[in-house]
Amino acid sequence: MLTVRAPATSANLGSGFDVFGVALGTPADVIRVERAPETTITVTGAGSEYIPEDPEKNTVGAVAKALDAPARIRIDKGVRPSSGLGSSAASAAGAAVALNALYDRGRSRRELVPVAAEGEALVSGEAHADNVAPALLGGFTIVTDDGVTQVDAAVPVVACLPEISVSTRDARGVVPDSASMDEVVDTVGSAATLTVGMTRDDPALVGSGMHDDIVTPERTKLIDGYESVREAALEAGATGVTVSGAGPGILAVCRRRDQRAIASAMVDAFDVAGVESRAYQTAIGEGTTLYRDGS
Numbered sequence: 001m002l003t004v005r006a007p008a009t010s011a012n013l014g015s016g017f018d019v020f021g022v023a024l025g026t027p028a029d030v031i032r033v034e035r036a037p038e039t040t041i042t043v044t045g046a047g048s049e050y051i052p053e054d055p056e057k058n059t060v061g062a063v064a065k066a067l068d069a070p071a072r073i074r075i076d077k078g079v080r081p082s083s084g085l086g087s088s089a090a091s092a093a094g095a096a097v098a099l100n101a102l103y104d105r106g107r108s109r110r111e112l113v114p115v116a117a118e119g120e121a122l123v124s125g126e127a128h129a130d131n132v133a134p135a136l137l138g139g140f141t142i143v144t145d146d147g148v149t150q151v152d153a154a155v156p157v158v159a160c161l162p163e164i165s166v167s168t169r170d171a172r173g174v175v176p177d178s179a180s181m182d183e184v185v186d187t188v189g190s191a192a193t194l195t196v197g198m199t200r201d202d203p204a205l206v207g208s209g210m211h212d213d214i215v216t217p218e219r220t221k222l223i224d225g226y227e228s229v230r231e232a233a234l235e236a237g238a239t240g241v242t243v244s245g246a247g248p249g250i251l252a253v254c255r256r257r258d259q260r261a262i263a264s265a266m267v268d269a270f271d272v273a274g275v276e277s278r279a280y281q282t283a284i285g286e287g288t289t290l291y292r293d294g295s
Ligand SMILES: Nc1ncnc2c1ncn2[C@@H]1O[C@H](COP(=O)(O)OP(=O)(O)OP(=O)(O)O)[C@@H](O)[C@H]1O
Pocket: 009, 011, 050, 051, 052, 057, 058, 059, 060, 075, 080, 081, 082, 083, 084, 085, 086, 087, 088, 089, 091, 092, 123, 124, 131, 166, 167, 168, 169, 244, 245, 246, 247
């Protein structure tokens, strides 16, 4: 039996729609795999009642098929589905690492990115890799048609998760078809600033590089209380705030000393808006960790 811990991730970071992603220290899925004649899946933990155990409908089933690696797979969800924290991707990335090791397939982490993205295609209709790449490789990742660029980063963040669901499929429906040249220029400037910030572990640069006027404004309309939560986080010291992935999670970048105040300000602001939430005080962290034989 093999066990993996596969982290939550936050995609887009505002200015890097479908391109940027980061691995988060918490929460995470824990997945156990054993060889079996055919794939079976059991799911427990956060939001498990909304996750199908049919291998044809679960992201890990698509991964097992892509690796030709049938297994008894047990998923303990730490990352709630439809959260914006890469729930489906955590399972897909974790299964890719575990099944690759279980069957000695010899694929590198980078080679597992398109395999895990097959799982994402199953749930959102597109094999976008901006969550699976950081879930596999850790740190900050840039996904383009030419491949994945990764840098280690350790910037503190608060990820606030409201008790509402936004499916990636629905959130992709509000993405505009076009953007003005001014918006594109502004977003490119932000993305470049953010990238330099990641290489320096600089929360101020990362935060100021999260600005985006193209996709984010449309997505925030799907999240009750977004504007007040954003303002509360900025007042408490966040250097930047944006929608995490397709939402409804909200990501605030910050300095370590402000983390607790920001988490509490975000939860309070959601509360005033009539929405329950919880905040993870964490940081950009490692990719999937593999444990052999219960070690
Ligand atoms: N192993 C799995 N873990 C989580 N969700 C899964 C899994 N397999 C299938 N799903 C389905 O995927 C959907 C959740 O994926 P979705 O991409 O909408 O959310 P997310 O991964 O939290 O968000 P985001 O990609 O924006 O961070 C749900 O419909 C869920 O039932």
